Amino acid sequence: MTSHLKKVELHCHLEGAAPPALTAAQARKYGVDISAELRDGAYVWHDFASFLVCYDKISEVYRTEEDYALLTETYLDELAGINTIYSELIVSPDHGKRIGLGADAYMSGICEGIRRAREKSGIEARLIVTGERHFGPESVIGAAEYAVKAGNPLITGFNLAGEERMGRVADYARAFDIARDAGLGLTIHAGEVCGAFSVTDALDAVRPSRIGHGVRAVEDIDLVKRLADLGTVLEVCPGSNIALGVFPDFASHPLRRLKEAGVRVTISSDDPPFFHTSLEREYELAAGAFGFSDAEINGMTQTAIEAAFVDEETRKALLARI
Numbered sequence: 001m002t003s004h005l006k007k008v009e010l011h012c013h014l015e016g017a018a019p020p021a022l023t024a025a026q027a028r029k030y031g032v033d034i035s036a037e038l039r040d041g042a043y044v045w046h047d048f049a050s051f052l053v054c055y056d057k058i059s060e061v062y063r064t065e066e067d068y069a070l071l072t073e074t075y076l077d078e079l080a081g082i083n084t085i086y087s088e089l090i091v092s093p094d095h096g097k098r099i100g101l102g103a104d105a106y107m108s109g110i111c112e113g114i115r116r117a118r119e120k121s122g123i124e125a126r127l128i129v130t131g132e133r134h135f136g137p138e139s140v141i142g143a144a145e146y147a148v149k150a151g152n153p154l155i156t157g158f159n160l161a162g163e164e165r166m167g168r169v170a171d172y173a174r175a176f177d178i179a180r181d182a183g184l185g186l187t188i189h190a191g192e193v194c195g196a197f198s199v200t201d202a203l204d205a206v207r208p209s210r211i212g213h214g215v216r217a218v219e220d221i222d223l224v225k226r227l228a229d230l231g232t233v234l235e236v237c238p239g240s241n242i243a244l245g246v247f248p249d250f251a252s253h254p255l256r257r258l259k260e261a262g263v264r265v266t267i268s269s270d271d272p273p274f275f276h277t278s279l280e281r282e283y284e285l286a287a288g289a290f291g292f293s294d295a296e297i298n299g300m301t302q303t304a305i306e307a308a309f310v311d312e313e314t315r316k317a318l319l320a321r322i
């Protein structure tokens with residue numbers, strides 16, 4: 001049982017956390033047919049590419065500032081209900097633009113959701129703006145420029161998500177330069193769908209303090225040592241990795257091997273209902289499938305707070321709570 005443990009999440013895509021029941025209600029409200037993407041209470045996809053398509057389609061039923069406030073509040077309430085004290089949400093202002101809501105309204109809805117949830121439970125949250133690799137380097141630069149110009153104190157990080165097989169990390173380096181120069185924390189999806197080379201590319205071109213997934217670094221022992229030496233923090237999402245077939249089962253998942261090699265690891269849920277998981281389940285898996293003790297799990301939570309994109313005062317307050 002891990003219900004007594006305080007929890008922290010560094011890697012969850014906001015739209016990827018949309019509860020199927022809420023999505024169904026939204027689709028009804030707007031008269032959108034999502035029967036191909038949502039069936040019997042479950043999102044429908046069969047591989048990474050179709051997951052990304054399903055994700056974009058589902059996102060389309062969240063359309064207004066209030067829709068985003070509700071989605072954010074709903075997810076943070078769920079996290080608070082399982083003893084979560086801090087959450088970083090990956091958000092896409094570009095998506096707000098694409099659906100005609102606008103980036104500012106998209107962000108202000110999300111911030112309102114954070115405010116409502118914090119008022120009820122005290123949960124802290126910050127936002128990581130992401131570019132989507134499959135929309136190309138220019139769009140990712142636009143996302144970085146938005147993150148910097150928005151001057152929103154809750155935006156504390158920048159990420160690159162989407163189709164990892166498209167282009168090379170160096171094509172997106174300029175966007176990370178913009179974010180780094182403005183003092184945003186940097187993290188990047190790498191070593192999830194692509195192999196170790198993708199993590200090497202990320203370290204060389206971006207110099208991030210964290211990597212989203214990074215688990216396929218395990219294919220290159222020198223790279224594992226490099227990650228350990230650098231102190232790069234991996235945002236590991238085991239349930240997501242198994243659902244997407246990155247590893248066949250938890251027994252072959254490298255979370256424990258990476259940790260034992262000295263890599264700083266943390267646990268997150270990624271896109272929980274898409275992958276039939278939740279942060280609660282990820283903590284349970286850490287204890288059950290991976291056999292970590294409470295002390296080891298708390299150690300990963302502490303690592304997450306140490307690596308969080310927050311000011312030092314907030315970090316100190318969070319560390320004092322675990």
Ligand SMILES: Nc1ncnc2[nH]cnc12
Pocket residue numbers: 013016055161162163189192240270271
């Ligand atoms: N697991 C994932 N990998 C890459 N991009 C994503 N966007 C949403 N979830 C993602």
Ligand SMILES: [Zn+2]
Pocket residue numbers: 011013161189212270
């Ligand atoms: Zn992700």
